[in-house]
Amino acid sequence: MQNIELSLRGGRSGELGEFHRLCFRHRLDDAAIGSVFATLLFLRTAYRDFLPPELHRFISFLLRDLMARFNNNAKIVIEEYDASSHNELYGAVQIYLGAHCLDDAAVVRLTKHRDSPLPAASLPAYHTTYDSFQGIPIEWKSVVVAQADGSGPSGRSSRPAEHHSLKLTFHNRHRHAVRSLYIPHVLEEAKRIAIASRQRRLFTNRADTIYGDDRRNLWSPVPFSHPSTFDTLAIDPALRDDIRRDLLRFVGRRDYYARVGRSWKRGYLLHGPPGTGKTSLIAAIANLLEFDVYDLELTAVHSNTALRRLLASTTPKSVVVIEDADCSLDLTDRKKKKKNKQDEKNAKTGEAEEEPTPASDRSGFSTVSLSGVLNFVDGLWSSSVGERLMILTTNHPERLDPAMLRPGRMDRKIHLSYCGPEAFRVLARNYLEVGEEHPRMVEAEELLREVEMTPAEVAEVFMRCDAEGEGADAAMDEVVIEMRRRKQEAAAASVEEIQGECQGN
Numbered sequence: 001m002q003n004i005e006l007s008l009r010g011g012r013s014g015e016l017g018e019f020h021r022l023c024f025r026h027r028l029d030d031a032a033i034g035s036v037f038a039t040l041l042f043l044r045t046a047y048r049d050f051l052p053p054e055l056h057r058f059i060s061f062l063l064r065d066l067m068a069r070f071n072n073n074a075k076i077v078i079e080e081y082d083a084s085s086h087n088e089l090y091g092a093v094q095i096y097l098g099a100h101c102l103d104d105a106a107v108v109r110l111t112k113h114r115d116s117p118l119p120a121a122s123l124p125a126y127h128t129t130y131d132s133f134q135g136i137p138i139e140w141k142s143v144v145v146a147q148a149d150g151s152g153p154s155g156r157s158s159r160p161a162e163h164h165s166l167k168l169t170f171h172n173r174h175r176h177a178v179r180s181l182y183i184p185h186v187l188e189e190a191k192r193i194a195i196a197s198r199q200r201r202l203f204t205n206r207a208d209t210i211y212g213d214d215r216r217n218l219w220s221p222v223p224f225s226h227p228s229t230f231d232t233l234a235i236d237p238a239l240r241d242d243i244r245r246d247l248l249r250f251v252g253r254r255d256y257y258a259r260v261g262r263s264w265k266r267g268y269l270l271h272g273p274p275g276t277g278k279t280s281l282i283a284a285i286a287n288l289l290e291f292d293v294y295d296l297e298l299t300a301v302h303s304n305t306a307l308r309r310l311l312a313s314t315t316p317k318s319v320v321v322i323e324d325a326d327c328s329l330d331l332t333d334r335k336k337k338k339k340n341k342q343d344e345k346n347a348k349t350g351e352a353e354e355e356p357t358p359a360s361d362r363s364g365f366s367t368v369s370l371s372g373v374l375n376f377v378d379g380l381w382s383s384s385v386g387e388r389l390m391i392l393t394t395n396h397p398e399r400l401d402p403a404m405l406r407p408g409r410m411d412r413k414i415h416l417s418y419c420g421p422e423a424f425r426v427l428a429r430n431y432l433e434v435g436e437e438h439p440r441m442v443e444a445e446e447l448l449r450e451v452e453m454t455p456a457e458v459a460e461v462f463m464r465c466d467a468e469g470e471g472a473d474a475a476m477d478e479v480v481i482e483m484r485r486r487k488q489e490a491a492a493a494s495v496e497e498i499q500g501e502c503q504g505n
Contacts, residue, residue: 275456304372
């Protein structure tokens, strides 16, 4: 405008005419722009109101295809969960990014688990970071999509779910290198990092996920930090060494299991009186193999389908434990149950007693059956995870159905009995730091051959004396006194039993 004003002051008619032509041209341009906008508005209204939805989708497809032809970037989306379980690649990428790509990031998510020495970094939602591989620039973006409220069975509404994913963007000409080299590189690096900083966990199945489908809530984890090892186990040394050799042989025979056509799993049945070290043995096995532990509470599982989903949600390198299997559900011998029912019917007169309705039918919900547990232990779904141990514990193995105990389901049956001389020496060394040279050791070992005392009971005597500050000698005296008392009680009970039999005769 300053140049135009100077031209007017100069009084040049040619310049004034040029100014008029410019103004007229601007008015025409404004009119043309307005006409274009009006045309676009008309077309938008016609497209939205008059064209059918099918044509909308077709035009959208053509536009996306046209834009894709001019876009040189390729994308790979990695979902946190696939159709059946957690996506292992998603977790591996987060581990990799946390160790390699987040040093210069503006925002980093830090997570520290209990007993973990250092926090772990990962890419937070809605943020982006960058990586480079063999000179290829790569962009990683964390994407979160919020889902609408849903309704579960029986009209119960589930909470809104968020679907997390990671989007990998790179130039299209590097597609082969990214898929064939970069992704395997990420998996290998994540595996190396996870092994170096792995914190094992103890899982238990949740009881409040009956109506939901969120696989993230099937198991509740806590850090696993049980101190039991094979060196501290109070069991027979020969049995201990045999179990250790069997476990190490199992984890090193992946190719063998694949060659013979069997799932890479092994089943253990631990049985014996309470307090004989079944739980300690499970912890020692997990510590030896560095496996996670899944403690399955069968009474909290509402159906066989839910049981299969729990199995599919476990991870490789894990120990799945069902403690007190004879008490959790009705897994007892089917033949014995049928015989007992038939005897009851024969003893009654008149009409046969109607079979009681199972609790599951009365409540309207299905429950886990023996067949469901058998398929869980050794069915098609049992091979869907990978390297795994299945351990059942019971105080009364004779109550379990024989189908549960056959090889292939329970490959080894380990009997843990009362404390013997070898186990007592281990306990004395662990709790009192005394060896075979202690003057009370010989007497204690002789008494253990005559009395029944579990390792847990011996350990309780040692701990009680240690808490009272009485020392190792006092603890050994106390445990010998307890053994003598039990020997006298056993002798008195035997005399009473003999007297009772004589009086009966």
